[in-house]
Amino acid sequence: MAKRKQFSAEVKQDAVSYYYTSSKTLGKVVKDLKIGESTLGKWVSAAKNNNDVVDHRGSGNHASDAEKEIARLKKELRDSQEPWKS
Numbered sequence: 772m773a774k775r776k777q778f779s780a781e782v783k784q785d786a787v788s789y790y791y792t793s794s795k796t797l798g799k800v801v802k803d804l805k806i807g808e809s810t811l812g813k814w815v816s817a818a819k820n821n822n823d824v825v826d827h828r829g830s831g832n833h834a835s836d837a838e839k840e841i842a843r844l845k846k847e848l849r850d851s852q853e854p855w856k857s
Contacts, residue, residue, distance in 0.1 A: 778806075783825040786811055787818045 778786075790800045790811065797815070801808045818825045 778810075780825065783814050787814050787823070787825050790815055791823070 786800070786804055786806065789804070790797065793800060793803075795803070797808060797811060801811050804811070814825050
């Protein structure tokens with residue numbers, strides 16, 4: 772399984788700001804920035820719903836201890852179901 776590339780909050784915000792200020796199409800901006808069109812589209816959509824600010828939680832940041840425990844258990848289950856990982 773391929774690992775997803777993770778972007779910092781600053782990179783996301785800069786990409787959205789560039790899209791807003793460049794007057795270029797989404798397709799041209801993603802070519803300039805070398806990121807996926809759906810990725811930038813999600814960031815722009817999230818920013819539109821949040822006063823033009825990209826909300827960035829980051830990997831591993833959970834809203835509560837319960838969410839953190841659920842994520843841990845899901846990973847444990849997923850790992851136990853993969854026979855090549857022992």
